[in-house]
Amino acid sequence: MLDLAIIGGGPAGLVAGLYATRGGLKNVVMYEPGMPGGQITQSSEIENYPGQLEVISGLDLMEKWPKQAQQFGLKHEMKEVISVTKKADIFTLKLSDKSEVEALSVIVATGSVPRRAHFPGEDEFFGRGISTCATCDGFFYKEKEVAMIGGGDTALEEALYMANVASKVYLIHRRDTFRGSPTTVEKVMNNKKIEVVLNAKPKEVFGDKMGVTGLILDTPEGERVLDVPGVFLFVGRDVKNDMLKDAEENFICDVNESGEVIVDLKMHTSLEGLFAAGDIRIESAKQVVCAAADGSVAALEALLYVEVKKG
Secondary structure, eight states: OEEEEEEOOSHHHHHHHHHHHHTTOSOEEEEOSSOTTOGGGGOSOBOOSTTOOSOBOHHHHHTTHHHHHHTTTOEEEOOOEEEEEEETTEEEEEETTSOEEEEEEEEEOOOEEEOOOOOTTHHHHBTTTEESOHHHHGGGGTTSEEEEEOOSHHHHHHHHHHHTTSSEEEEEOSSSSOOSOHHHHHHHHTOTTEEEEOSOEEEEEEEETTEEEEEEEEETTEEEEEOOSEEEEOSOEEEOOGGGBOTTSOBSSOBOTTSOBOOOTTOBOSSTTEEEOGGGBTTOOOOHHHHHHHHHHHHHHHHHHHHHHHO
């Protein structure tokens, strides 16, 4: 039986593995069907991670994290966790190879993935002018014009953030009204650096070998071309929480309406012994440094939980 099973191999899962094994847990396995590192490995430029002076790729940033955790005893299995159940203080994980494993505690750190808008050029230029994180990549467009697509609170808040960085922000929404909170909408409408483009959809993004150079919109008046080097997408996120559903599609712990796991400040979920860390949890900042912090907190709490259960 495992002391701790970690589901997900991004920053939160890796740091959880590091803290748990270095803290004394002997049987800790991280389940990640791909190579560890998480979504940040797809980012071409990182310059806001503490202590990292040079601009490097996300892949380079994460390169040593698995090795560091594994030297203290973390094991990595390239298997997907299909489901998690609990009975009599013991968790049972069903894996993609149809095997099962038992654990005293579980940390779920599978994160969430940004939804794509599915227009021509999106895949080609993703990471080369198309981004889903203004906080991460906004600085690269300082004093430049950018386009932002979306109509919810995240899109509005990120537009306000980018208005402090870019020379101009085009905020594009397919409907005639925003879905965000009224106070945030008012701030956006009153910001002179934000041009709101309603009833419009992205038709195509284009560019060259260096990256994005423009965006074509479908509007009621016809096509409109925006000469922008950066396009930010905020059309929602899909939380990777399927393993937390039972046979009746009910969640084994409390989640919010978006499917994000509800936790307290110590990463405890509503199910004792189950912890959540990183982008899968409520109110996550969607930043590597924050996910890493979550992982350390969850691991320390799992350590205490296992110690009590073992007596």
